[in-house]
Amino acid sequence: MCGRYENKMSLESLLESLGLSIEFYNELLKQKIKKENIAPTDLIVNISQKEETLIFDISNWGIKFKPGSPLIFNSRIETIKEKPYWKSLFTKNKCLVPMTGFYEWKKSGTKKIPYKIYLPDEGMFFVPALAAYINNEKFVSLVTTEPNAFMKDIHHRMPVILNKESIVDFFENDFEANIEMCRPLADDIPMELEEAEF
Numbered sequence: 001m002c003g004r005y006e007n008k009m010s011l012e013s014l015l016e017s018l019g020l021s022i023e024f025y026n027e028l029l030k031q032k033i034k035k036e037n038i039a040p041t042d043l044i045v046n047i048s049q050k051e052e053t054l055i056f057d058i059s060n061w062g063i064k065f066k067p068g069s070p071l072i073f074n075s076r077i078e079t080i081k082e083k084p085y086w087k088s089l090f091t092k093n094k095c096l097v098p099m100t101g102f103y104e105w106k107k108s109g110t111k112k113i114p115y116k117i118y119l120p121d122e123g124m125f126f127v128p129a130l131a132a133y134i135n136n137e138k139f140v141s142l143v144t145t146e147p148n149a150f151m152k153d154i155h156h157r158m159p160v161i162l163n164k165e166s167i168v169d170f171f172e173n174d175f176e177a178n179i180e181m182c183r184p185l186a187d188d189i190p191m192e193l194e195e196a197e198f
Contacts, residue, residue, distance in 0.1 A: 002074065002127070002142055002159045004103035006036045006116065007045060009124055011056060014045075014098055017124070018164055022047065023055040031058055037103070037198055040073035046129060046140060048095040049171045057095070059131065059138040075130060075141040077160065077182045086130065091175045093131035095140060096167060100124050103196055104155050114196040115154070119161070121190055126167065127159040128182060148184040150191045161185045 009017070015024055034042055040062040048057050062073035080086045101118035119125055128143040144157045151158040160182045162170060170178060185191070 002102045002104070002144065002157075003040065004114075005038050005097075005099045005127075005159075006101045006103075007038065007098050007124075008035050008100045009098065011045065014124070015056075018167065020054060020167065023050075023053050033058065037196075040071055044097060044140070046095040046097045046131075047126070047167070048093075048131070054167070054171065057138065059095075059140045061140060061142075063132045063134075063139040063141050065132070065134065072141050074144045074157075074159075076157075077143055077145045077179070080130070080143065080182075081179060087175065089130040089132060090128075090143075090178070093133070094170070094178065095129050095131055096126040096162070096170060097129050097140070097142060098124055098126055099159075102127075102159060104151075104193075106154050114198060115193040116196045117151075117154070117191060117193045119189065120192050122163060124164070126162045126164065126170075128162065128170065128178070143182055145182055145184050148191075149187045151184075154193070158184060 042061050043058050044061045046057050046059055062071040064071050080090045101116045103114050103116055105112040105114050129140040131138050131140045143160045145160050147158045
């Protein structure tokens with residue numbers, strides 16, 4: 001978890017809604033980026049920082065350090081706190097992945113039914129991620145945490161969720177301040193789920 005998500009906002013709409021000085025690359029428009037059921041190994045849109053400027057970037061979802069090693073598409077915040085290598089990645093190569101919803105499978109008898117989980121009052125949200133550069137190519141892994149009250153009955157993990165007001169702070173903060181931000185979504189922020197149609 002999170003192993004699937006959606007980002008239905010166009011890059012133009014995302015740029016306009018953020019109201020930030022985010023450098024926009026026209027070549028990104030030429031890429032074929034999925035909007036629904038985005039899965040590990042897909043190309044994904046993310047926001048990163050380059051020389052004090054926030055930029056849109058396209059990266060591979062999932063870090064694979066060598067052939068035969070596991071694909072790390074999620075990184076536990078607990079591991080980032082404890083392991084120097086992951087702490088370094090989260091400090092030097094942090095980014096944010098915009099989403100309009102993420103998917104989780106919930107058991108119903110002997111079946112697992114996919115559900116889209118979203119924030120009805122937000123429209124979009126941002127999941128922190130860390131990046132690794134392998135052969136000059138960027139690979140990202142989403143940051144997950146313990147579930148909040150809403151997610152506990154669905155899955156034992158959830159993505160860290162930030163709103164657009166947190167974007168500037170996330171890139172300006174030091175490591176410890178961002179660790180404090182990477183906690184389960186507050187229980188008083190509404191979340192909803194609906195059965196997904198794949």
